[in-house]
Amino acid sequence: MREHLPPIIIVGGGLAGVFCALKMAPTPVAIFAPTPIGYSGSSFWAQGGIAAAVEEGDTPENHANDTVAAGGGIVDRDIALTMAREARARIEDLAAMGTPFDRSALGGFAPSQEAAHSRRRIVRVKGDVAGRAIMDILAKEVARTPSIHIVEGYSAQEIVMRDGRAVGVHARDNDGMIHETPCAALILATGGIGHLYRVTTNPLEARGIGVAMAARAGALIADAEFVQFHPTAIDIDADPAPLATEALRGEGATIVDRNGRRFLLDIDPNGELAPRDIVARGVFASIKAGDGAFLDARSAIGAEFSARFPTVYGSCMSAGIDPSRELIPIAPAAHYHMGGVWTDARGRTSLDGLWAVGEVASTGVHGANRLASNSLLEAIVFGARVAEDVRATPFASIEWRPQADRIEPIPRDRDFAVIEELRDLMSANVGVIRNGPSLAVAVKSIRRMMSWTSDIEARNMLTTALFVAATALERRESRGAHFRSDFPQADVTLARRSLNTLDAVLRVADEVEA
Incomplete structure (x- = not known):
């Protein structure tokens, strides 16, 4: 199989990896993914949408300022502004592919509000199905792009290094066979680390494998201590825990304890719309104190719940909870890793021949606390940037003989x-x-x-x-x-x-x- 693969390999089939591959076309590229394209990684499960300054009166500068404010003092301001300025163009790319973003009566984007944003700038699909809708569209786009070679059922485990350069990857297939595959450029798009935690909103493959692969090869890892816990995972003993999107709070849902008290107002004047870290700590403390924590959407959403937020509605109903009439039990869950493999503005890591993009990367745009809905945005902005950089990079041939396939x-x-x-x-x-x-x-x-x-x-x-x-x-x-x-x-x-x-x-x- 490896003799017929393109010399550029992307590890990971989520939004970052797939968008990068599409932007690479017509340059040939192979995607290694443990699960089918369209269902791989956390992107499929994303509910809220993509942050971008699309509303009249909003600007990329405003978006960047909100990103910096949320990031705890260590956001790279230049990177944040660059991302915000490229946001609209990348969303238009997705729209041109067929992504059915929510629209106003006049045909423009109809953004929603999320915590710590000063404007309505979350571009959504049917309320809470953005990730699923985007990945469905991209999977179809990949299927009709001849330059993309899909290798499903392969989990990368180790980077092959020669003379300080990444020149290949070890990947285990579903039968336990280890394949050593050479490449001229290796792009990590392996996603996050949520399944290192007992309670997480992330899918099974979000195990931090990409960070470890890069670290063991000698790469710099940045900001690893910063893990974002989503404050409103639905607490129904599911693994992964289903998410009650932040857009619910943006539309007026409140967080209360078992006595109906909005305890977050004691912590921050913005209450439910305070930054995620503050809300998560408040929810955690209320649960630990025995008072519990619940999302109350009965007044704000009510009978419209099933139509406006079908994913959350389905998750609740599967557990016997009718969110239009009942409180939703919630708990903080490991959700997003701001840290990862250090990269520059082009996605280059500290190792020659190795790029990283998406949640596995640490570009400096999130700082100590990611602003809501900047994750999908980072994936597409830097996916395009990595594609451009890799296509423009001349690669010297490195002669080495891969080991024979072996059983792990x-x-x-x-x-x-x-x-x-x-x-x-x-x-x-x-x-x-x-x-x-x-x-x-x-x-x-x-x-x-x-x-x-x-x-x-x-x-x-x-x-x-x-x-x-x-x-x-x-x-x-x-x-x-x-x-x-x-x-x-x-x-x-x-x-x-x-x-x-x-x-x-x-x-x-x-x-x-x-």
Whole structure:
């Protein structure tokens, strides 16, 4: 199979990877994806939409300012402004492909409001099905694009390096066979890390594999400590937890405790529309105090719920909850990783031959706390940027002979047990509210678990988890989504991004063990 693949490989079949491949056309490219295109990654599950200044009176500068304000003081302002300025064009690209964005009576976009945005700028599809609709359209577009070669059922596990350059990738197929495939350019679009946590809105493949692959190859990892917890995951013991989109709050739904009190108003004057980190901590604290937390859309949405928010409605009804007449139980859930593989404005990592795009990348646009609906935007803006950069890059041929395909040992019960223990540990010790002793326990435990398994996927998950825990331990302050109860204030001297290698976080772990 590998003899017939194009020399450019994209790992990941979500929005970032697929949009990048389409923008690469007619340059040949292969996409490695563990699940079918259109259903791969978190993009399919995205509800809210794409943020862009499309409303009259709004500007990219306003959008960038909101992005910077939400990001806890460490957003790269130039990157944020660049993204905001390119937003409208990329949305128009999707519209031209057939994405049925919600429109006004006059035919223009009909954006909605979400938390921490100063204007209505969330371009949606039928209320809460943006991700599904976009990926359906892109899957059809890929199917009629001859330059894109799809390799489904392949999970990348390791980057092949030669003379400091990424020259190939190891991927495991559904039968456990490991294939070593050479490439001239490797683009990571592997998504997020949500399934490192017990409660998450992310699909199963969001395990942080791309971060670990890049780190083990020697790449810089940025801002790993910043994990965003969505405050309104529907609390019905599902894995992943279904999401109650933030657009519900933008349309007037409130958050109350079991006594009907809007407790968030005690924390922030913006209440339900405060930044996500503030809302998530408030919801977490109410649940921990025994008062519970619920989304109340009965007055704001009521009988229109099924028509305006069909995805959320279906999730609730499947659990026996009628959201038009009943409160929706909610809880914070790991949702988005602001950190990832460090890249520049073109998506280039610190390693030659390796690019990263989407949630696996850390461009500096999100800072310590992602602004709502900037994630899909980042995927398409930087997907196009990476495509342009890769197409313009001359590649020198590197002669090497791939190893023969081999069978990877089947994961054992112990390997699965390690993963389950890791997820519990991350939720308990590296979650919404953190502290030094708990983080130190997490670092020591993850380091110990690394010796318990030889399964490559489990070890990749542990590697990324170690980055999150160790950098959270090192950041002795609270900033954005990273909240330390033992250091509850921001430290002006730490108003900078974190940059680490695998060797650096292993040294932190060794110091904790000492």
